[in-house]
Amino acid sequence: MARVVLAMSGGVDSSVAAHLLLEAGHEVVGVFMRHGEESSEVCKVEDTGNTSLPVLGGLAQGRADHKQGCCTASDAADARRVAARMDIPFYALDLQADFRRIVDYFVDDYLSGRTPNPCVRCNQWIKFGRLFDYADGVDAEFVATGHYAQLVDGELHRGLDSTKDQSYALFGIRRDRVSRMLLPVGGFEKTRIREIASSLDLGVAGKKDSQEICFVTQGHHSDFVRAREPKRSQRTSGNFVTVDGEVVGTHRGYEAFTVGQRKKLGIAMGEPYFVIRIEPETCNVVIGKKDALASQGLIASEANWLVDPADLPTDVAVQIRYNGQPKPARMSVDAGDPDRFEVVFDEPELAVAPGQAAVVYHGNRVLGGGWIR
Known part of the structure; x- marks a missing residue:
C-alpha cells in the first residue's frame, strides 16, 4: 500500500x-x-x-x-x-x-x-x-x-x-x-x-480528550495574553457599557472577554447580561440582555474553499463555533473577491463572535469557510 x-x-x-x-x-x-x-x-x-x-x-x-x-x-x-x-x-x-x-x-x-x-x-x-x-x-x-x-x-x-x-x-x-x-x-x-x-492493550484507552488551549498552561487566557504583551495590555482597561450607552462599571482589560460571555463579568446587573461586542478603539465592553446577542448574519473573509467557488450553492448550513451546530442559511460570495462571503441565517444566531471561523456545509460535506469579521 x-x-x-x-x-x-x-x-x-x-x-x-x-x-x-x-x-x-x-x-x-x-x-x-x-x-x-x-x-x-x-x-x-x-x-x-x-x-x-x-x-x-x-x-x-x-x-x-x-x-x-x-x-x-x-x-x-x-x-x-x-x-x-x-x-x-x-x-x-x-x-x-x-x-x-x-x-x-x-x-x-x-x-x-x-x-x-x-x-x-x-x-x-x-x-x-x-x-x-x-x-x-x-x-x-x-x-x-x-x-x-x-x-x-x-x-x-x-x-x-x-x-x-x-x-x-x-x-x-x-x-x-x-x-x-x-x-x-x-x-x-x-x-x-x-x-x-x-x-490492543495500548494503555491509552481511558485517556481523557484534550480540551484546553495547549499553550495556556495555567490561569485564565487573559493572564497569558498580559504576560506575553505587558505593554499593549496596559492600554486595554475601560468601561462596561450597556447597549443603551450607560456606563455601569469598569474592567481591567477587554482581552478577558468574548462575545456571548455571561459568567465572570465581575459586575452585578440583577439579571443575566452578556458581552454583546468589544470595542478596542474605546476599550468598552458592551453588555446587554440575551436578545441583544442575536444576529441575522455575518461577513467572513480569508475564505478557504474546498470546492470551486463558482460551484458553491446558496442554500447551505453554517457553523460559527467549534461546539456548535451548522444552522440553515443563505450564502453569497463576493463576485470580485471569492475570499469574502456573506451569510444570512434563516433564524437569528446568537453570539456571532469576530475572530471565530464560519464553516460552510452542504449536508455533511464541508465546502470551506472563513473568519468572521
Missing part, C-alpha cells in the same frame, strides 16, 4: 489510527509534533542508522510555556511507547518556531477585540501544513491524523460520531491536499475507538 505519515499525539484517537492504518496494509511513520521544551528529552530520536526519514528541525525559543494539552512530555512518552508497541518508526518534529506564529496570532486577536481559534489555525498552518512538508521529505503519499471527520469520494465530510465531529476545525486545509489526507477514526463512534484501544 502507501507510506503514511501519522501525527501521533499520544492520545487514544491517533494511537488507534496507527493500528487501523497498519491493518489496511499501509507503511506508517509516526511523528510527534513537539511544541515545547518539556517534551524535548523524551522526543529525542536515537540513531537507528536509517537516514531516509529525517527529522525536521526548528529554532528553540528557550521557553517552557507551550507545554500542555496535546504536546506534553507524558503525551510524547505515550506516543513513543505506542509506536514501539506497533513496531513503527517514531520521530519528533521540532516545531517551536512554527508554533510561535500560533501564539502571536492568539495574543494579537485578543488584543484586537476578537476571539481567536488557535486549534483551527494549528490544523491549517502546522498539522496539515508543516506535516505535509515532512511527508514530502520522506516520500510519503499521505498524511493522517486522529481527527473525527471523514473523506467520502475525495470530499471532506463530518465524522460519523456527531458528538465528536471535528470537521469544523479542518476547513482551512488547502484544497489540493485533501486528496492526500487519511482520517482513519472518522468512520467510528468514539466508544468503539476506546474499545479497540482497550483490546
Whole structure:
C-alpha cells in the first residue's frame, strides 16, 4: 500500500489510527509534533542508522510555556511507547518556531477585540501544513491524523460520531491536499475507538480528550495574553457599557472577554447580561440582555474553499463555533473577491463572535469557510 505519515499525539484517537492504518496494509511513520521544551528529552530520536526519514528541525525559543494539552512530555512518552508497541518508526518534529506564529496570532486577536481559534489555525498552518512538508521529505503519499471527520469520494465530510465531529476545525486545509489526507477514526463512534484501544492493550484507552488551549498552561487566557504583551495590555482597561450607552462599571482589560460571555463579568446587573461586542478603539465592553446577542448574519473573509467557488450553492448550513451546530442559511460570495462571503441565517444566531471561523456545509460535506469579521 502507501507510506503514511501519522501525527501521533499520544492520545487514544491517533494511537488507534496507527493500528487501523497498519491493518489496511499501509507503511506508517509516526511523528510527534513537539511544541515545547518539556517534551524535548523524551522526543529525542536515537540513531537507528536509517537516514531516509529525517527529522525536521526548528529554532528553540528557550521557553517552557507551550507545554500542555496535546504536546506534553507524558503525551510524547505515550506516543513513543505506542509506536514501539506497533513496531513503527517514531520521530519528533521540532516545531517551536512554527508554533510561535500560533501564539502571536492568539495574543494579537485578543488584543484586537476578537476571539481567536488557535486549534483551527494549528490544523491549517502546522498539522496539515508543516506535516505535509515532512511527508514530502520522506516520500510519503499521505498524511493522517486522529481527527473525527471523514473523506467520502475525495470530499471532506463530518465524522460519523456527531458528538465528536471535528470537521469544523479542518476547513482551512488547502484544497489540493485533501486528496492526500487519511482520517482513519472518522468512520467510528468514539466508544468503539476506546474499545479497540482497550483490546490492543495500548494503555491509552481511558485517556481523557484534550480540551484546553495547549499553550495556556495555567490561569485564565487573559493572564497569558498580559504576560506575553505587558505593554499593549496596559492600554486595554475601560468601561462596561450597556447597549443603551450607560456606563455601569469598569474592567481591567477587554482581552478577558468574548462575545456571548455571561459568567465572570465581575459586575452585578440583577439579571443575566452578556458581552454583546468589544470595542478596542474605546476599550468598552458592551453588555446587554440575551436578545441583544442575536444576529441575522455575518461577513467572513480569508475564505478557504474546498470546492470551486463558482460551484458553491446558496442554500447551505453554517457553523460559527467549534461546539456548535451548522444552522440553515443563505450564502453569497463576493463576485470580485471569492475570499469574502456573506451569510444570512434563516433564524437569528446568537453570539456571532469576530475572530471565530464560519464553516460552510452542504449536508455533511464541508465546502470551506472563513473568519468572521
